[in-house]
Amino acid sequence: MPLTDPRPLLLANARLIDPAEGTDRPGSLLVEDGVIRDRSPEPRPDSLPEGIEIIDCEGRVVAPGLVDIRCFVGEPGYEYRETIASATKAAAAGGVTTIVCQPSTEPVIDDPAIVDFLLRRARDTGIVRVHPMAALTKKLAGREMTEFGLLKAAGAVAFTDGARSVTDALVMRRAMTYARDFDALIVHHTEDPNLIGEGVMNEGEFSSRLGLGGVPVEAETIMLERDMRLVKLTGARYHAASITCRDSLAIIARAKNEGLPVTAAVTVNHLTLNENDIGSYRTFCKLSPPLRTEDDRLALADAIADGLVDIIVSDHDPQDVETKRLPFAEAAPGAVGVETMLPAALRLHHAGLVPLPALLKSLSTAPAKLLGLPGGTLARGAPADLIVIDLDEPWVLDRDDLHSKCKNSPFDEARMTGRVVRTLVAGRTVHG
Secondary structure (H helix, E strand, O other): OOOOOOOOEEEEEEEEEEOOOOEEEEEEEEEEOOEEEEEEOOOOHHHOOOOOEEEEOOOOEEEEOEEEEEEOOOOOOOOOOOOHHHHHHHHHHOOEEEEEEOOOOOOOOOOHHHHHHHHHHHHHHOOOEEEEOEEOEHHHOOOOEOOHHHHHHHOOOOEEOOOOOOOOHHHHHHHHHHHHHOOOEEEEOOOOHHHHOOOOEEOOHHHHHHOOOEEOOHHHHHHHHHHHHHHHHHOOEEEEOOOOOHHHHHHHHHHHHOOOOEEEEEEHHHHHOOHHHHOOOOHHHOOOOOOOOHHHHHHHHHHHHHOOOOEEEOOEOOOOHHHHOOOOOOOOOOEOOOOOHHHHHHHHHHOOOOOHHHHHHHHHHHHHHHHOOOOOOOOOOOEOOEEEEEEEEEEEOOHHHOOOOOOOOOOOOOEEEEEEEEEEEOOEEEEO
């Protein structure tokens, strides 16, 4: 993490969008000592600190830095796929000022010493903020709980088995009860592996045409329905890591209407792509959970717009060429995404599906609030984790320009509109 820049900074002539307050207005932001010192329509020159750097934003959007709570970082054990250094460079380029990494490393993040190692590595080599999620069960095996209290004290912000589901309902009930007593958040990937079977994409007409095994939506909804009943039984705080279909939205809506402490996320891939993007067996679009139908995608976009789904995540999962340049059924699922999360999400704004403040709220304010992290706001005294966005800049994604070690983006060669032109963490420019 960069040290605070001692030089004051004024982001002038900006469109300030603060999702935490629901405001969208022109103005300027004064940054000093790593925090937002003031914001005003047009500050008087004589009121500014001596030696200040003034950046004319030319009417571009200034918003809180993004918080990505589902991001795979290869350290320790998978440095050939990604490192903290490369992941945080990619994050900064995409306007992500905080990443929350998954525990599926080698060794697994199921011991306080590994949490401490990762935090120290992040301080030494990262340029954005990094927080770890710890494993929900030891070695991600789904059989024995980890020590939530010790892991939380070491710095773990939540508990998850990453892309694995805990299929044993008794183990999950015990974990939820234990988590409730520590006020810990359970983050769960809801896919029943027994129903997935040999499936590699969404089950339906298109999978039949391609001759590929299908994954029914019931693999997701049955697991999610079970979890909602366990939340009601235990009172634990619960977050659905990645929902993909209209049927899951109905389950989340019912749980929220009952007052259960439940939130949900959707990946930017499922918001902007559908099963047809697999085309002629494009392995960069092989994901877990799989891309669903266009009707499901539009329902997810509506759920972000109205707040039913709380958070958008990148589901950043780097895979090297040896695991992607294979027949579709044999290729590893996953895609890089932390660098392209915002530009891809802006498609929803440009298409008129999600208002920009609601989009930014799901990318910054909501995830920061869920995990109790600083940021996600332009309030005075908040950390100066900020991004400047040019909403209308057209560009084409070139995989060679990506900062991640792996280049498996489903948006390869896609046309984008809008990108981050400057990223600040604690007042220091880390991109732009």
